[in-house]
Each structure stands twice: as structure tokens, then as C-alpha cells.
Amino acid sequence: MLPTAVSNDPLAGVAEFRDQFIRAYRFMLHARLLDERLASLYRSGKIFGGVFLGRGQEALSAGLGVCLRQGDVFAPLIRDAAGRLAFGEHMIDSIRTYLGSPLGPMRSRDGNVHRGRPKEGLLPMISHLGAMISVVNGMLMARRMQKRLGTSVGAACLGEGGTSTGAFHEALNQAGVERLPLVMVIANNQYAYSTPTNRQFACDNLVERAAGYGFDGHTVDGTDLGECLETLQKAVDNARSGRGPQMIVAPLLRLCGHGEHDDSSYIDPRLKQSELGRDCLEIAEQRLVAEGWLSGEEIGRSRSELLAAIDETISTVQRESAPNASAESWQALSTVSLRDMSSGTEMA
Amino acid sequence: MSITYLDAIREAQDRALKDDPRVFIYGQDVGAFGGAFKATKNLAAKYPGRVIDAPISEDAMVGAAIGAAIEGMRPIIEMQFADFSTVGFNQMVNHAATLYWRTGVPCPITIRLPSGGTSGGGPFHSQSLETIYAHFPGIVVMTPATVEDAYGMLLSAVAIDDPVIFCEHKYLYYHLKASSLPTESLPIGKARIARQGRDLTVVTYSAMVHECLAAAEVARDEGYEVEIVDLRTIKPLDTDTVVASVARTGRLLCVGEAWPWGGVSAEVIARVTAEAFDLLDAPPQRLNAKDTPVPYHPNLWAAHRPTAQSVAQSMLRLLRL
Known part of the structure; x- marks a missing residue:
């Protein structure tokens, strides 16, 4: 299917939009290729834990990432490889964390998607859904107290399943009460692990909840990069300019299992055939070619270059030493003098 | 003031x-x-x-x-x-x-x-x-x-x-x-001897320190001197101060207002038993709240948690073992 005709899209043809589209596309492609390589490492038994792909969600994720800038706060979730790359995470952080390298940001102590650099505004998610949002709120509140909030925003990502948690409700209400520049991005990918949306929520569209929290609400086709960029940029700009918290709900379909251990046989085949089941990467490529922004050859070259870089980074990380348990500090507290000397952990 | x-x-x-x-x-x-x-x-x-x-x-x-x-x-x-x-x-x-x-x-x-x-x-x-x-x-x-x-x-x-x-x-x-606010305090992680004694070590913390101090007066009337260790922080737990006290007294009672299962009193007894078994002259004992939710009526509440009276009974029972 071809994208919207140029004349119907007021932003098409604007160089700025074209450049942003191309940038976002490259992060989508990078994330897709990186995900595929990680899946292949998983299948060959090279990864200790699970692997969680963003297939089908790259347009939304990369779209958000390119709308953020240095100094913002970003709390990605499990399917945000594209947004992470766009926000500035180097792919070696991802590969090191998946492979458990002690040189990675989580130093072998945490794995896969649980990675970040809090001091650089990139929060490492915990597994409990909705838990990151109030942390973003707290960072924004702190900056406001320190009088250095400026025009920075905080963005948090979640799936539709995570919206059923108490943490989500508490955090959105908090952001509304404090009128924080929070951008809440919800990928409604139709399944929370195997649970379909009719067992997850009862409203027609999750964006209806925005009004209840005092958020501006936006809905966008999560399979269309152009639309994602337009909507996300508007939401981020709103937050930057003091118009309060923003919620974006993007219907799309997860084009993979929950993790690579999951064959996703429960996904309704009719959804796969519907508009929701379109592959956002293919749609973006079709538009790039149709608009004349990139040629098929250029796309092919980007793909080869990215693959070579990914493979080289994986090789580098695979040569790194594994962690040494006897060299671990085993210190959960930063205050060493307050370590509890329990007799039960090792023989004196 | x-x-x-x-x-x-x-x-x-x-x-x-x-x-x-x-x-x-x-x-x-x-x-x-x-x-x-x-x-x-x-x-x-x-x-x-x-x-x-x-x-x-x-x-x-x-x-x-x-x-x-x-x-x-x-x-x-x-x-x-x-x-x-x-x-x-x-x-x-x-x-x-x-x-x-x-x-x-x-x-x-x-x-x-x-x-x-x-x-x-x-x-x-x-x-x-x-x-x-x-x-x-x-x-x-x-x-x-x-x-x-x-x-x-x-x-x-x-x-x-x-x-x-x-x-x-x-x-x-x-x-x-x-009468006034302190200008200095013990380091964090260090327990305090709230009362010196030679016959029994009672390890406790928070409000129970005061119930234990009152109970120690009852024990004194019976001729016993009870040492009371106020843990101050329960994590980290100052095992050294506890063991040093048990070395002086040979007997250990742990008192806590929390529920008994897997609690602070269990932890203290586990550590003392593992690290200082040969210092003990009697089996270490503990006294906690009853294993039910905390009741509303004052009559039930007073019986649910340890009090000076129930602590004194536990002290005397252990002292006579």
C-alpha cells in the first residue's frame, strides 16, 4: 500500500520533516536489524535470559526518540530499541547488557532491556509495569525545584497492558496534579503477553483516560512513521511550552512474541491481516522511495552498513571477559560502613 | 524545656x-x-x-x-x-x-x-x-x-x-x-546498652525498649540485673554488641512488637546461636506480638503486644531455667 499522496500531507515536502523522517527511519532500521541479530544470538543459546523485540513498534518508538533532545528524560520500555538509539544510547550498551558484559552500564548485574544511564536521563526500567512514570515525574519535579527545568520534558513508554496497573494511575494523576511536562506514550499493541485488549480495559479508546488525568490526549496510527512524527512532535512541543502533560495512544500490532521464547500463536490472524498488522518499517520505506527521499539502493546500502556495524560490535563484546564472581563487591549499599554483616552468607 | x-x-x-x-x-x-x-x-x-x-x-x-x-x-x-x-x-x-x-x-x-x-x-x-x-x-x-x-x-x-x-x-x-536535643550521637549501625546488667541480655528496639526497661525493674526486685541492648538500627544489625552482652550474661531474650515469623528477634537469635552458641547457658528465647492482625479494643491490644508485665514474666522464666 502506498502512503498518503503528497498533496494531502501539509508537512510533506518540508525539508525539516523530510530530514526528521529519514533520521527516524534509520533508527527504525537499526533497531530492527539489531533486534534480529539479538534474536539469532538467542536462538543459538548465546543469551542468558530473554530477548524482547520491538518489531512493529519501531515507528512510534523512533518517532518519540527523535522528538526528544539531550537534557530530556526518557524512560523506555521493553520494545523501544529504536527510541533508545534515537535518544542517544549506543548499541554497545544494548549488546553488552544482553550478553552480560561487565563493561556494560549494568555491569552484568542486570540484563537485556533493563539498562540505562540515569545521570544521562535514560532510565533503566524495572520489570514492574508503570513503575518508571513516577520516577520521571520526580526528576521533573526536582528540576523545577532546582530551577533548571527549562524546556526539558520527560517521556515514558508503556503498553496497553501496563495501563491497568495502580502505578500507572498514581503516576498520571501525580503528573496532572503537578502539571509536569510529561509525555506518556502508550503503544496499544493489542496483546499484553497473551491477553487481548477486551480482557485488559473496557473503554473504546485508552486516550479517553487522558481527560481524567488532566492530560491532552492524542491518538495516532502507530504503523505510520509520518503520522507518529507529526503527533509526537506536537505533544512534545506542547509539554515543552508549558501546556501540561500529554498522552499519546498508538494502536498497532506486535509483530512478534512477547519475547523470543513465545511463538505468539494466540494472535488473531484477522488482526495480522488488518491495517494494524502492517509493518511500519516497510511503510516507511515505501514512503521514502515514493517521495524520492531515499532510493532503494540507498536503503540497501544503509542496511548493509548497519549490519556490518552491528556484527562488529557483537564481535567486540563477545571478546570481552565474563564477570568474575570473586571480584564482585557484593555491596547493595553505597555506604560501605553500613553493610550488614550477616553470618548466613558465607562461612567465616 | x-x-x-x-x-x-x-x-x-x-x-x-x-x-x-x-x-x-x-x-x-x-x-x-x-x-x-x-x-x-x-x-x-x-x-x-x-x-x-x-x-x-x-x-x-x-x-x-x-x-x-x-x-x-x-x-x-x-x-x-x-x-x-x-x-x-x-x-x-x-x-x-x-x-x-x-x-x-x-x-x-x-x-x-x-x-x-x-x-x-x-x-x-x-x-x-x-x-x-x-x-x-x-x-x-x-x-x-x-x-x-x-x-x-x-x-x-x-x-x-x-x-x-x-x-x-x-x-x-x-x-x-x-530536656534538650542532642549535639552528638552514636554512629549509625551501633547498638546502645540502655541498661547494664549481669544476668540476662534483652535485645530490643523502638518502643519495646521502654517496656523492657520497666520489666527490668521487676526482675531487679527478684534479685536479677538485666542488661538491655537497644539495637537502634535493625539493618545493619550490630551483632558484635549483642554477642558481647551475651558473653557477660549467658542468657538472651529478644523482644519485638512486630510479628514473630522470620522477624528481628528470629534474626538476632539465629546470629547469636550461630556465632556464640558456647556463650549461652540457656536456650535463647523471644517475645513478640501474637500472630494475628493488631486488634482494636485496648483490652485486646494490650494482650496482643509485649508489655512490661509479659516481658517481666519472660525474663523471670528464662532466668530460672
Whole structure:
């Protein structure tokens, strides 16, 4: 299917939009290729834990990432490889964390998607859904107290399943009460692990909840990069300019299992055939070619270059030493003098 | 001048706000109202924008504190009652407690838990939850028993670069008084000998220190001198001071207001048994609250938790073994 005709899209043809589209596309492609390589490492038994792909969600994720800038706060979730790359995470952080390298940001102590650099505004998610949002709120509140909030925003990502948690409700209400520049991005990918949306929520569209929290609400086709960029940029700009918290709900379909251990046989085949089941990467490529922004050859070259870089980074990380348990500090507290000397952990 | 335990908590927060611009207080009703127990009375007016009313959202309160700590602040969270901290449990034990270990970024937050029973409190305004927080790595748990410690330890809690669960006992808020605030205190992590004795070591903390002190007077009338160790912090647990006391007395009783299963008293006995078995002249004993929710009626409540009377009975039983 071809994208919207140029004349119907007021932003098409604007160089700025074209450049942003191309940038976002490259992060989508990078994330897709990186995900595929990680899946292949998983299948060959090279990864200790699970692997969680963003297939089908790259347009939304990369779209958000390119709308953020240095100094913002970003709390990605499990399917945000594209947004992470766009926000500035180097792919070696991802590969090191998946492979458990002690040189990675989580130093072998945490794995896969649980990675970040809090001091650089990139929060490492915990597994409990909705838990990151109030942390973003707290960072924004702190900056406001320190009088250095400026025009920075905080963005948090979640799936539709995570919206059923108490943490989500508490955090959105908090952001509304404090009128924080929070951008809440919800990928409604139709399944929370195997649970379909009719067992997850009862409203027609999750964006209806925005009004209840005092958020501006936006809905966008999560399979269309152009639309994602337009909507996300508007939401981020709103937050930057003091118009309060923003919620974006993007219907799309997860084009993979929950993790690579999951064959996703429960996904309704009719959804796969519907508009929701379109592959956002293919749609973006079709538009790039149709608009004349990139040629098929250029796309092919980007793909080869990215693959070579990914493979080289994986090789580098695979040569790194594994962690040494006897060299671990085993210190959960930063205050060493307050370590509890329990007799039960090792023989004196 | 007379200063209550509650005054000390308020004064410590006043001083922390005054001395350190990174400190702020966030909790339900803490602002103009001054808190359910008035532990933040007048602080919102004195420190505008730094004593902030929170919605009834314990999870989001602690989450926001973690975020603020990442940005260099030193938040104090007031839980209205310790019992409600379970709503924020996930952020406390899975997020705050793991942040430093996972990322190398310290998480200096202080969470105040008005703890323990008062007459008429009932099942959901009386709990002592220190044990469940101590169970998790990455958290310091303080249980001050005196006005001096309420003040000094709260200031330390704010200064420490790690999450601190500060269990302040509601029963002590108004009952306990001192003539002045301390200018110095024992280091954090060090237990205190609250009473010297030669016949029995009683290890306890928080409000139970005072029940045990009263019980020790009953034992004295029977001719025994009981030594009382006030743990002050239950994590880290000062095993050395406990073992040194048991070396002097040969007998150990642990008393706690919390429930017995897997609690502080169990931990102390496990450590002493493992590390100092040959110092014991009798099996170590413990006395805790009954293994039921905390009852409402004063008659039931008084029988549910250890009191000077029941502690004295336990002391004498152990002394006569």
C-alpha cells in the first residue's frame, strides 16, 4: 500500500520533516536489524535470559526518540530499541547488557532491556509495569525545584497492558496534579503477553483516560512513521511550552512474541491481516522511495552498513571477559560502613 | 524545656531543610496542615515549595522520590502510617533498593514510617513493618527508641546516600520527653546498652525498649540485673554488641512488637546461636506480638503486644531455667 499522496500531507515536502523522517527511519532500521541479530544470538543459546523485540513498534518508538533532545528524560520500555538509539544510547550498551558484559552500564548485574544511564536521563526500567512514570515525574519535579527545568520534558513508554496497573494511575494523576511536562506514550499493541485488549480495559479508546488525568490526549496510527512524527512532535512541543502533560495512544500490532521464547500463536490472524498488522518499517520505506527521499539502493546500502556495524560490535563484546564472581563487591549499599554483616552468607 | 519524640522528628526535619537545599518533604497532608501527627507543623510556611502535599499515592510518592534523588535531591517521604507503606512497597524494595547496585547511582531517600501500636489503632494503623524492609538488600532500617535518637538518627538518615526506612514509633510521639536535643550521637549501625546488667541480655528496639526497661525493674526486685541492648538500627544489625552482652550474661531474650515469623528477634537469635552458641547457658528465647492482625479494643491490644508485665514474666522464666 502506498502512503498518503503528497498533496494531502501539509508537512510533506518540508525539508525539516523530510530530514526528521529519514533520521527516524534509520533508527527504525537499526533497531530492527539489531533486534534480529539479538534474536539469532538467542536462538543459538548465546543469551542468558530473554530477548524482547520491538518489531512493529519501531515507528512510534523512533518517532518519540527523535522528538526528544539531550537534557530530556526518557524512560523506555521493553520494545523501544529504536527510541533508545534515537535518544542517544549506543548499541554497545544494548549488546553488552544482553550478553552480560561487565563493561556494560549494568555491569552484568542486570540484563537485556533493563539498562540505562540515569545521570544521562535514560532510565533503566524495572520489570514492574508503570513503575518508571513516577520516577520521571520526580526528576521533573526536582528540576523545577532546582530551577533548571527549562524546556526539558520527560517521556515514558508503556503498553496497553501496563495501563491497568495502580502505578500507572498514581503516576498520571501525580503528573496532572503537578502539571509536569510529561509525555506518556502508550503503544496499544493489542496483546499484553497473551491477553487481548477486551480482557485488559473496557473503554473504546485508552486516550479517553487522558481527560481524567488532566492530560491532552492524542491518538495516532502507530504503523505510520509520518503520522507518529507529526503527533509526537506536537505533544512534545506542547509539554515543552508549558501546556501540561500529554498522552499519546498508538494502536498497532506486535509483530512478534512477547519475547523470543513465545511463538505468539494466540494472535488473531484477522488482526495480522488488518491495517494494524502492517509493518511500519516497510511503510516507511515505501514512503521514502515514493517521495524520492531515499532510493532503494540507498536503503540497501544503509542496511548493509548497519549490519556490518552491528556484527562488529557483537564481535567486540563477545571478546570481552565474563564477570568474575570473586571480584564482585557484593555491596547493595553505597555506604560501605553500613553493610550488614550477616553470618548466613558465607562461612567465616 | 521539654522536647517530645515527635518534636525531635519535627526539629530534625526543620534542621535538614535549613542546612541542605537538596532536602524536601513529600507526603499526604504534610503541607499547610502540618501532617496527620503534626511532624511537619509550620515547615511548609517556613520553607515555601519544599514541603509538598502528595495525592494518596504511596507508589507514586516513592517513585517521585527516587527520580528526585537521581537529580541530586534528598527527599523525605512521610507515609501517613507505616501500614500504608505497603502501597509503595514495590518502589521501595524493587526500585529504590536496587538502584545503586544496578546503576552505581546512589538513592538517598528517607521514608518515615509512623509505626507501631497505639490504643484503638486497630489492624491498619498499628503495624510494625521493619522486618519486611530489612529483608531486602540495599535498604537501611532505623528504629529509634529515644528522643535523642529520633533527632540524631533522622538527620543521619537524610545524610546517608542510601534509602533509609525510618520507623518512628507513634506510641513514643507524646509519651517520651527529653530536656534538650542532642549535639552528638552514636554512629549509625551501633547498638546502645540502655541498661547494664549481669544476668540476662534483652535485645530490643523502638518502643519495646521502654517496656523492657520497666520489666527490668521487676526482675531487679527478684534479685536479677538485666542488661538491655537497644539495637537502634535493625539493618545493619550490630551483632558484635549483642554477642558481647551475651558473653557477660549467658542468657538472651529478644523482644519485638512486630510479628514473630522470620522477624528481628528470629534474626538476632539465629546470629547469636550461630556465632556464640558456647556463650549461652540457656536456650535463647523471644517475645513478640501474637500472630494475628493488631486488634482494636485496648483490652485486646494490650494482650496482643509485649508489655512490661509479659516481658517481666519472660525474663523471670528464662532466668530460672
